[in-house]
Amino acid sequence: MxxxxxxxxxxxxxxxxxxxxxxxxxxxxxxxxxxxxxxxxxxxxxxxxxxxxxxxxxxxxxxxxxxxxxxxxxxxxxxxxxxxxxxxxxxxxxxxxEPKHRFNRFAARLTALRDLTPDMREFTFVGPKAAMFLPGQYAILEGPANQTRCYSMSNLPNDQGNWQFIIKRVVTGEFSNWLFGLEIGEALTIDGPVGLAHIVEASQRDVICIAGGSGLAPIISIARALASDPAHAAKQIHIFYGGRTPADLCGEGHLNEFPCWGERLRFHSVVSDQAAADAAGWTGETGFVHESVIRQFGEKVKDHEIYFAGPPPMATALQSALMLEMKVPFEQIHFDRFF
Missing domain, CATH: 3.10.20.30 (Beta-grasp domain)
Structure with a gap:
């Protein structure tokens, strides 16, 4: 045994x-x-x-x-x-x-669902105790036949026991398809919190957050924490979110209620498929999301604390662009490697 x-x-x-x-x-x-x-x-x-x-x-x-x-x-x-x-x-x-918050395994009940794009959904689960984690961390969700997957929280720590996840449905993904079949009231097991790419409280630098796909979840959590905590009130916060088509974009609705929206909290959406952008009449930024960051900040990117999350190709391109090309110090770049 x-x-x-x-x-x-x-x-x-x-x-x-x-x-x-x-x-x-x-x-x-x-x-x-x-x-x-x-x-x-x-x-x-x-x-x-x-x-x-x-x-x-x-x-x-x-x-x-x-x-x-x-x-x-x-x-x-x-x-x-x-x-x-x-x-x-x-x-x-x-x-x-060493875990900053107690690593717990508990049953959580699904209480709310919200579709964000054709293949991304926000799930809200409620556990038996306060939800204690650091913004940017993730949890291990357990499914049938002892299958597990890691998903980042998109909300903030709270006494109500709410755990929110933004999850992308993968056509061939057995686990994500099982999750998308859950109904309100059903339960699963959560183990966590886990993860090292959380907010660096001691840093006084302005912040750039970069996300693609369901990597939006930890970035939203980090941005919410920075926008709501008076200790970070002097920081400029830029969120860059990349999607293949305009229909794949979301996230602004999670942040635009903060008083600092449009002032020190700014959201930049980027579409990578030029043909899809043209077909939809998209007039915003196009190209890869890391290229948009470099175009906007240039050498000044080194003056920022940088958090990112997304699919492996995006993560690889960002590491190359930030560390090799722009010479951003490694200790200012925060991400958890998911494969």
Missing amino acids: AGGQITIKETGERFLQSHVDGSILRAALRAGIGFPYECSSGGCGSCRFKPVEGDFSDLSLDPGGLSERDKRKGFRLACQSSAVGDVTISVTTRREF
Whole structure:
């Protein structure tokens, strides 16, 4: 049976993995351990560890986050591995990975649905306790047959227990199609919060937020936090949202009720498909969203704190544009790698 006591060789830290934890990573985070991670879904490789003693089971047959060299050396991914009895592992933990809010697993009931585009919907779930997370973080949603997917919250922490997610329906996606079939009153299990691309409270820089697709969710949460907190009242906040066609754009309605809308809070929509833009009579920005950011800010982009979320091609293009071309310091760029 999966589960057991896990000992970290380097520090001697011990924590238990129960059958409900699902993975070594989730058990570590629930115990407050600073286990390295990013995507929590097997794609990024950040939660790599070396088995020292004991047996392990696989949650995924071939996680993309392990290179062939990693496999030859015997590495495993904590988010895709479960302990079988007591085990010892080798991994370097760090304080910055320790959860800022308690990592909880709970049942949540669907209370509201709102369609935003032809294939994106906002889901509102209510849990049994206050929803405590950092704007920009995500949660692990559990579906049928123990399937899990990671989705970012689009709302703010609240005492009412509301968890909102903006989710894109993928035609071939079994999990997203299951979610889109949920009806009001039905429940699922949420585990979280997770994620490192949250607001840097100590920074005094102006902010650029960049999103594509359902990557809008954490960006909306971050923008809401910056616009509503007096501690950030001096900051300029620019949100850039890219869609393939004008019909794919949304997000302004989540922010235009803030008093600072149009003054220090600005929303920039960008359409990547020129033919679709022309057909719809679109008169706004066209091209890739990262190109729009560079056109508007040029060298001054380095003066900003930058948050982004979106599909892998967009994330890759942004990393190249910001870090390699514009030389933005890495510590000013915040994103969680999802694959």
